Amino acid sequence: MIRAHADTTNKETIMASEQIENYIKNIYKLSSNEGKVTTSSLSEKLQISPASVSEMIKKLAEERTLTHTPYKGVELTEEGKKLALRIIRKHRLWEMFLVEVLHFRWDEIDDEAERFEHIMSDTMEEKIDHVLGHPNIDPHGDPIPTRDGEIHCTMSYPMIESHPGMRVRVLRVSDSNSDLLKYVSSIGITLNKQIRIKQKMSFDNSLLVVINKKEINISSTIAENIFVETIEKE
Amino acid sequence: MIRAHADTTNKETIMASEQIENYIKNIYKLSSNEGKVTTSSLSEKLQISPASVSEMIKKLAEERTLTHTPYKGVELTEEGKKLALRIIRKHRLWEMFLVEVLHFRWDEIDDEAERFEHIMSDTMEEKIDHVLGHPNIDPHGDPIPTRDGEIHCTMSYPMIESHPGMRVRVLRVSDSNSDLLKYVSSIGITLNKQIRIKQKMSFDNSLLVVINKKEINISSTIAENIFVETIEKE
DNA sequence: TTATAAATTTAGGTTAACCTAAATTTATAT
């Protein structure tokens, strides 16, 4: 049996299990990235069979965390979105804490946060937020939602879309692959680092850039996962 | 399904589930407090029916975490003891961390640690130990086992056994009741606090003591849960 | 020493969250 950490009954809300929280969080993420959320996209993301996902969706629809149009897709209700943002907040606050206080590297923290987001009490969420001075981004540059579900996205675009001559600043790096994060920092890229784009290679779409006065070639895959803002147009 | 956080396979050891870890930890605690561990004492402690406990014991005996003499009781194997101490270490390190870094009070931390002890990775255990400067007691004065299972108990006795005229120092307070902890600190008792015993009341076994120059009466129940060492005999 | 009481184990059943295989619905390509 999985027992929730707080009282499982809270007026009308029933505490969600760890697995249910993972479903909700990932539905939120898929919908804000791709728009529509299907059984198969969730199945793919959670690495759970489509049949199991379909079952769980039915259950979540019954308890009004989301709406389900059979064979079409799902959408979180307001209640569901609120829950999702709360889980994401805990995840990102905890990542920040791991980096700032326990000196983990940004490529080591996602797995830890993936578990801890479900365990963290509201009290602890507050204390961590306080100790960190109410940060608004996590170590990968992702925005940390406020306690009541506001989320402010920074305006950034994938570096792959930048043009030669530009100077850009790194605002976010996709946290989906820890090896990518490790590599990215090994070539000197951190949040807020400034980068000059020298050349775009037509044969493979890679970029020739200058970081810390050194020229480096960045593959298109990597350039798609680094999000920047423009500092200087040419 | 409960999925363990690390690889569930580690050469020959299979990662224990959260519930199994709770069984193991509490068997260890019962055996070091009472000596023998029976189905009913465990059932009582874990608040799980004797039937379920009996089943689980059978399972743990099969995988050699403990030995079981049916109708008699259980005893942890060396392997089991090691595991228990590791969980206790994580629990107590985390309690220390909550108090020192997140400024929780000593009466707020047990529930948090109860969940976190199962979630903490070995890496995190190390980082926390390091940030805290390798503490050897937790916020309640309980010893923190080393990573390889050494545990050094301080020599202390329940304050109820002290005699008028003595000066004692608080080395440990039982963490089993958070209201007791809250009350104890409200009357000025913390770890290392010095207390002078003035009188022992014969009618109810309570103690009249001096703390911070103030006279206070301490009930026998409380005096049984505060552990001290003698500083001055008379 | 035997009868009753207490502790323990076994039997049979539930629930959440998964799975594979089969059935159904929707999409796509001639």
Add this chain to the structure above:
DNA sequence: ATATAAATTTAGGTTAACCTAAATTTATAA
């Protein structure tokens, strides 16, 4: 328009960890 393919749902089954009730073993008290 229809046949095939893909996506989704339903059916039926598993496992861990619990439960209550019944059976068994051990302890205790007349």
